[in-house]
């Protein structure tokens with residue numbers, strides 16, 4: 045139990061110190077350097093547990109599930125060129141209001157996704173031309 049929790053703490057800490065919304069695989073390969081006996085199954089299991097407790101947020105993109113330690117309501121921008129996921133400070137309160145006005149009293153949250161090409165990719169496309 046203690047060993048289990050320590051690993052979970054390590055996973056959570058590793059996620060908290062980054063803002064690029066890593067996948068379980070990315071977290072695993074980074075943590076493996078400090079926790080050699082860590083398994084990918086443990087990472088998946090603990091992320092799932094943290095998600096159930098509301099301590100992390102899972103973001104499902106076209107192929108992969110990425111994780112976010114920022115549980116404050118916000119939106120994400122998905123770059124279709126490099127696949128990066130960038131935080132946008134938008135709590136969707138206006139959109140939530142639309143839901144409530146529609147008479148749905150049980151609205152608990154809302155997340156919106158933005159798509160396009162990130163600044164870095166725009167820059168490199170310009171450099172290629």
Ligand SMILES: [Zn+2]
Pocket residue numbers: 123124125126127128161162163164165166
């Ligand atoms: Zn990009």
Ligand SMILES: [Zn+2]
Pocket residue numbers: 065112114118119120130131
């Ligand atoms: Zn985020």
